[in-house]
Amino acid sequence: DAMVIQNPRYQVxxxxxxxxxxxxxxxxxxxxxxYQQKSSQAPKLLFHYYDKDFNNEADTPDNFQSxxxxxxxxxxxxxSPGLGDAAMYLCAxxxxxxxxxxxxxxxxxxxxx
Amino acid sequence: GNxxxxxxxxxxxxxxxxxxxxxxxxxxxxPSLFWYVQYPGExxxxxxxxxxxxxxxxxxxxxxxxxxETTSFHLEKGSVQVSDSAVYFCALRDYKLSFGAGTTVTVRx
Numbered sequence: 392d393a394m395v396i397q398n399p400r401y402q403v404x405x406x407x408x409x410x411x412x413x414x415x416x417x418x419x420x421x422x423x424x425x426y427q428q429k430s431s432q433a434p435k436l437l438f439h440y441y442d443k444d445f446n447n448e449a450d451t452p453d454n455f456q457s458x459x460x461x462x463x464x465x466x467x468x469x470x471s472p473g474l475g476d477a478a479m480y481l482c483a484x485x486x487x488x489x490x491x492x493x494x495x496x497x498x499x500x501x502x503x504x
Numbered sequence: 505g506n507x508x509x510x511x512x513x514x515x516x517x518x519x520x521x522x523x524x525x526x527x528x529x530x531x532x533x534x535p536s537l538f539w540y541v542q543y544p545g546e547x548x549x550x551x552x553x554x555x556x557x558x559x560x561x562x563x564x565x566x567x568x569x570x571x572x573e574t575t576s577f578h579l580e581k582g583s584v585q586v587s588d589s590a591v592y593f594c595a596l597r598d599y600k601l602s603f604g605a606g607t608t609v610t611v612r613x
Contacts, residue, residue, distance in 0.1 A: 395547070433593060433603035434548070448600075481547055493601060495540075495547035 394418070395496035397482050403502045404472050412467040412499045414482030423465040424493065425457060426481040434481055440465060469501075477503045506531040510594045510604035517584055517611050525579040525607045527568075527594035535596040537561075537570050537577040542591045542606075551579075551592070584611045 395416045404410040414423065421442050426434035438447045440459045454476070456468040469476055479500050483493040511526040529537065536555045540548040552561030557572035566581045577594060589611045594604040 397547075431606070433605050434601075435603075436600050439600075483548075492550055492553070495549070497545070497547045 395482055395484055395494050397480075397496040397499050399499060400497060401500050401502070403504060404469075405504050406474065407471050410469050410472055410501065412469075412480050412482075412501070414465045414467070414496055415463050416482075416484045416494075416496075417463070418484055418486075418494060419462060420484035420486045420494070421462065422485045422487065422491075423459060424483040424485070425455075425465070425467050426483065428479040428481055428498070430478070437467070472501070472503045474503050477501055506535065506596055506598060506602050508594050508596055508602055508604035510592075511607055512605070514608040514610060517609070519586060519611055519613055520583045521611075523579070523581045523584045523588070523609065525592055525594070525609070527577045527579065527604060529575050529577065529594075529596050531575075531596055531598065533598060534572075535598045537568070538595040538597065538601070539566070539568055539577070539579050540593040540595060540603075542593065544590070548593065584609075586611045586613050 398413045424439040425437045428434040436448050437451045454470050458466045479498045481498045482496040485491045485493045507530045509528050538553045539551040541551045542548050552563040554561040554570035560569045568577050568579045591606045591608050593606045595601045
């Protein structure tokens with residue numbers, strides 16, 4: 392089945408230790424998104440790629456970076472995680488922007504010790 | 505800017521009860537409106553959508569009508585099941601998705 396896959400599902404890191412979260416998709420969608428969802432809150436868009444074009448949200452901290460080496464994969468890098476970065480990180484894809492449906496992965500829950 | 509306000513939870517219901525979750529929005533232009541559902545431990549799934557005024561989205565017994573005059577997109581289901589227990593998010597989209605805060609629904613047998 393075509394899908395959005397996130398690995399790992401649970402990630403534990405230490406304060407200040409860089410961490411990378413992974414997302415892959417078999418949908419061949421050209422747009423990939425990363426959202427941060429803190430406990431009992433709505434998902435918040437961090438950035439997205441339209442093909443190779445990176446689009447950062449204005450309020451996304453510099454601590455968060457992303458890479459998209461090819462259509463199928465997208466990575467979220469947190470350079471120096473703080474306790475406030477503990478959250479669920481959701482990857483999503485869509486075919487084009489605008490009104491097209493976004494397909495979400497199951498998320499990676501990040502714990503910062 | 506665009507924003508979505510939805511009814512706060514948690515909401516606890518008995519099986520076969522009627523469910524309504526209120527959602528109102530503020531937007532410039534004519535956004536598309538969505539309801540997403542998040543089951544425990546899973547990502548978001550699109551439940552239904554409406555792309556213009558007076559459109560009704562429906563899926564799995566859930567319905568919502570895009571009301572431009574009241575800027576609302578309330579979610580309803582006539583008879584809930586235990587399997588409907590989840591968090592429900594209202595969202596609007598112009599160039600990106602803006603979500604409401606989510607409403608946790610628990611259905612008891």
